Amino acid sequence: MKWSDIKQLCFDKMFVYDPSDEDNKEYSNKFQHLANECLVMIANCVKPKIGTYNITTTEEYQLVEFPSDFISFNNMKGIKDGVCFTIPQYTKRNTVILPEIGTYTLYYNALWDAITEENVNTDNELEIDTSILYVLPTYIVYNILAQDDIQRSVIMKNDFEILLSRLDNTILYQSDSFESEWI
Numbered sequence: 001m002k003w004s005d006i007k008q009l010c011f012d013k014m015f016v017y018d019p020s021d022e023d024n025k026e027y028s029n030k031f032q033h034l035a036n037e038c039l040v041m042i043a044n045c046v047k048p049k050i051g052t053y054n055i056t057t058t059e060e061y062q063l064v065e066f067p068s069d070f071i072s073f074n075n076m077k078g079i080k081d082g083v084c085f086t087i088p089q090y091t092k093r094n095t096v097i098l099p100e101i102g103t104y105t106l107y108y109n110a111l112w113d114a115i116t117e118e119n120v121n122t123d124n125e126l127e128i129d130t131s132i133l134y135v136l137p138t139y140i141v142y143n144i145l146a147q148d149d150i151q152r153s154v155i156m157k158n159d160f161e162i163l164l165s166r167l168d169n170t171i172l173y174q175s176d177s178f179e180s181e182w183i
Contacts, residue, residue: 001125001130001133001134002125003032003115003123007019007028010028010140011024011028013137013138013141013156014141014144027144034139034143034144036114036115038135038136039115039128042112042132042164043109043110043111043112046164047168048074048110049111049112049113051108051109051110052107053067053107055098055103055104055106056103057098060100061098062097062101063091064098065095066095066106066108067110070109071108071109071111072108072109073096073108073109074109078104078106078107080098080100080102080103087106112128131167131168135160135164135167138156138163139160141156142156142159142160
């Protein structure tokens with residue numbers, strides 16, 4: 001999906017038939033900021049992007065800080081030199097201690113990439129989960145209409161909440177297992 005598709009869906013939900021009208025341009029100038037606000041909310045409460053952090057440690061018990069798009073740890077197993085492992089020690093909000101020298105792949109909950117001016121101007125495909133992109137127009141419209149048409153804004157907000165609740169978090173966790181010694 002492209003930015004122009006999201007923009008058109010917004011105008012369709014607002015029943016705007018002439019997006020080039022000067023009043024409608026004022027609305028569309030707010031679309032990008034509202035879309036990014038919604039992406040942050042979705043990443044924090046419903047469906048985060050799964051970030052991958054590759055690092056090679058050069059010393060034992062190295063302190064590793066995650067990238068700036070870090071939201072939280074996701075309890076997924078990491079990979080060390082091609083073998084699954086459980087991160088042994090978390091410190092601070094976005095830091096772990098890796099006890100051995102090696103090449104690691106660590107997974108975490110991350111923010112979705114923001115929709116930038118470049119995305120808007122070039123109108124390329126957005127690298128964001130399609131199911132999330134279809135939620136954005138409803139969020140944008142309910143915020144835009146909040147000033148002019150409270151009743152329709154509330155309807156759009158309710159629709160947004162339903163769409164948000166239906167987003168499926170498709171994270172597949174590899175769980176630990178154990179065998180009982182008593183059997």
